[in-house]
Amino acid sequence: MSVGASDSIDFSILDVSHADVEASRASAPEWLRKRTRMRRAESFVSLFFVGTITLVVALFFIGTVTVPLWGHFISTYPIGLGPWIFLVGLLGGALALLAPWSMQRLTLAARRAFPWRRWAALDRFARYSGGTFDLDTRIGWPSWSLLVRIEELLSLPIGGGAWIGQAELPAENVATGLGERTFLSVRLETAVPHFVLRAPKRRRSLRWVNELPFEEAQRISLEGDFDRHFQVYAPKGYDADIRYVFTPDFMAFCIDHLGGWDIELIDLELRCLAPSRLHLEQPAVLRSVIDLARALSTYSIRRTDRYVDARSIWSGTVAPAGQRLRMRLPSLLWIGAGVLLGGFTFIFMLILMIRPIG
Structure with a gap:
């Protein structure tokens, strides 16, 4: 059954009962195991990464700063190493005991926090409309490369295919706890160059954290007041193509x-990111998103089905120069390099200051 006009869809099927929720929970144990394993693995990887960096920095600091100062302190106030060894061992033992318990509590909390009612509603809607519902899909995007996961992916037979889900931007999650945005994608019939439209109105206090910036030389201006609503990027030499x-x-x-969405045309897809997470389990919200997907599919296919890249020697393909926008290094890398250099300079100056003491 294909998704027809939204007026013909019975969105009341999103209203699931407690029995439906429990049935969904019982019939989808793999969802729970998959998400639990994924979250546990991510937690351990994060802890290992942070712990390794902390250990390396701590050992470097101990070897270059603390040891000389400790030698000076012991020579002045001889109290022996016994109390200090006992204190370090006590702290290490407490950490070793608390770490597994903390991971267990976090896993249990994650299980209890699973939105089973929303999952049951979206899964039921997908089955009714002839689509599919996938809880977790890892996708590597070439432009929004830090957008590494699409959660609650709803695939619907709209046009050549439409996908609606929740996109997760991990870097923004770490910084603010607000990294989920609704994702919408429709499939095109012809490959197109890499075009990106970014909404300047969206809050950008941490934009540099979670997005790889494009080279400003690729930014172009379209007709009218369009530039007030979107920042437009196209590969060099493709100005006429994007206007087509x-x-x-x-x-x-x-x-x-x-308005407020980020839009991307790339390969055989048109992808959009909403300014925030939309509650797709609500009938009015899902209805509006499906209407948007249908209209986007109609507009985009109509404007791209006859597109031909004159630079490509193969029909239906895009020349290498137009397949991807050029990136520049994000500000975060430059800031991190500056902080790292400043830290090593500070430690080096401390070593020079305390060397006469040793």
């Missing part, structure tokens, strides 16, 4: 219906 796709009526549609 984004006609005035398509640009007006983007302004009216995708």
